[in-house]
Amino acid sequence: MDKLVIRGGKRLEGTIPVSGAKNAALTLIPCALLTEEPMTLRNLPRLADIDGFQHLMGQFGVSVSIQGQRSEDFGRVVTYEASRMTSTVAPYDLVRKMRASILVLGPMLARAGEATVSMPGGCAIGNRPIDLHLKALEAFGATIELAQGYVRAIAPDGGLPGGEFDFPVVSVGATENALMAAVLANGTSRLFNAAREPEIVDLCNLLVAMGAEIEGIGTSDLIIHGAKRLNGATYKVMPDRIEAGSYACAAAITGGEVRLEGAKAGDMAATNHALRNIGVEVEEDAKGITVRADGPLRPANLTTAPYPGLATDMQAQLMALLCKAQGTSVLKETIFENRYMHVPELGRMGANITTEGRTAIVTGVDELHGAEVMATDLRASMSLVIAGLAAEGETTVRRLYHLDRGYERLEEKLQLVGADIERIGDG
Numbered sequence: 001m002d003k004l005v006i007r008g009g010k011r012l013e014g015t016i017p018v019s020g021a022k023n024a025a026l027t028l029i030p031c032a033l034l035t036e037e038p039m040t041l042r043n044l045p046r047l048a049d050i051d052g053f054q055h056l057m058g059q060f061g062v063s064v065s066i067q068g069q070r071s072e073d074f075g076r077v078v079t080y081e082a083s084r085m086t087s088t089v090a091p092y093d094l095v096r097k098m099r100a101s102i103l104v105l106g107p108m109l110a111r112a113g114e115a116t117v118s119m120p121g122g123c124a125i126g127n128r129p130i131d132l133h134l135k136a137l138e139a140f141g142a143t144i145e146l147a148q149g150y151v152r153a154i155a156p157d158g159g160l161p162g163g164e165f166d167f168p169v170v171s172v173g174a175t176e177n178a179l180m181a182a183v184l185a186n187g188t189s190r191l192f193n194a195a196r197e198p199e200i201v202d203l204c205n206l207l208v209a210m211g212a213e214i215e216g217i218g219t220s221d222l223i224i225h226g227a228k229r230l231n232g233a234t235y236k237v238m239p240d241r242i243e244a245g246s247y248a249c250a251a252a253i254t255g256g257e258v259r260l261e262g263a264k265a266g267d268m269a270a271t272n273h274a275l276r277n278i279g280v281e282v283e284e285d286a287k288g289i290t291v292r293a294d295g296p297l298r299p300a301n302l303t304t305a306p307y308p309g310l311a312t313d314m315q316a317q318l319m320a321l322l323c324k325a326q327g328t329s330v331l332k333e334t335i336f337e338n339r340y341m342h343v344p345e346l347g348r349m350g351a352n353i354t355t356e357g358r359t360a361i362v363t364g365v366d367e368l369h370g371a372e373v374m375a376t377d378l379r380a381s382m383s384l385v386i387a388g389l390a391a392e393g394e395t396t397v398r399r400l401y402h403l404d405r406g407y408e409r410l411e412e413k414l415q416l417v418g419a420d421i422e423r424i425g426d427g
């Protein structure tokens with residue numbers, strides 16, 4: 001298995017191109033199921049999870065054609081065509097590898113009148129239930145059956161009537177599944193307390209480009225007027241706000257100055273606010289953001305929350321940065337029940353962190369020390385890379401398959417700004 005070897009202490013300087021957003025792409029790809037016409041996505045990041053989703057789409061008989069691109073290019077243009085479906089089943093051996101597969105449930109149900117998807121297991125950060133996905137689809141008129149570890153959703157003859165659902169908990173994935181089911185319903189549907197993440201706005205924008213009628217885009221109250229059919233579209237995936245925030249933390253912990261080309265400041269306001277509180281300069285312009293940290297890092301108290309609050313996906317990376325702040329910080333993780341797996345690994349690098357339930361107390365240290373560490377989940381692995389860039393000595397990060405799920409060509413991007421980092425295959 002590959003590993004990353006990082007020799008810390010280099011000040012990062014230069015420009016990093018920001019890729020298309022993984023968490024937008026994973027909900028945009030299944031939209032191809034909603035039409036018989038070709039749907040083309042541009043700026044698709046080249047990530048393991050995207051490849052996995054494309055393999056799953058092939059399972060249903062969807063044709064996937066990747067337009068040529070030069071090897072040095074970041075991102076891809078891919079056309080999906082679901083003119084004929086050969087299966088409505090998402091099997092266990094594919095779903096267990098990528099839980100976002102559950103996002104085929106809504107669009108498959110809307111298109112084919114039925115869908116059978118293996119229940120996604122939990123994962124390192126929590127048990128990740130899908131009860132809200134199922135309740136929303138039932139509210140829109142679907143019948144849901146659970147058997148042998150599979151979810152089977154069935155629409156009445158003639159299709160889903162549509163309906164109303166008020167989310168008791170904000171859920172990104174459940175909002176996405178509900179939206180993709182409602183756009184082909186026979187009537188009007190309403191969602192209350194829907195997620196407002198930029199990735200949801202990206203999904204709504206693609207659906208509207210395909211001919212859907214959605215009101216309240218960007219708010220927590222969505223009204224969807226069902227359409228008889230949707231057409232194909234060509235759409236550019238939004239820039240990845242979590243990738244951009246992750247590299248901003250990497251630049252800051254090395255006291256560097258890095259431009260994040262393509263980052264959309266408006267999508268990451270809470271992250272930029274947190275960075276400024278920590279003493280990091282963040283300059284915003286129409287084409288990206290520039291991050292500069294030439295002074296001491298200050299402690300901060302941070303609490304994750306649904307958008308527009310601070311993204312839970314930024315917690316581990318900001319924690320790594322705060323390990324070098326001059327003082328004590330308090331972090332509260334309100335979204336997932338087990339999202340501190342990076343803490344013991346950061347501790348092995350000399351960080352001083354204690355956790356109590358969903359609260360972590362980070363006392364800044366003068367030095368972090370390189371060590372052999374292990375990635376446990378996607379964002380935890382990025383926090384170890386960030387710490388390694390500032391640690392004295394050499395850090396080796398193993399189990400890179402976690403990292404490769406969410407960061408396109410990470411070591412190449414960090415090498416662009418002077419990091420001493422290399423990927424070594426066990427060959």
Ligand code: EPZ
Nearest residue numbers: 023026100128129130131132133170171172173313335336
């Ligand atoms: C999406 O996961 C993202 N994944 C996650 O990013 C992100 O952390 C999360 O949203 C929150 O922003 C993708 O978009 C592919 P949720 P999702 O449903 O949709 C509970 C990353 O690192 N809940 O908003 O699964 C759930 O347990 C990944 O890129 C229910 O109780 O998140 C959690 O506590 C990690 N029942 C909370 O809601 C449900 O039916 C938020 O989950 C669904 C969720």
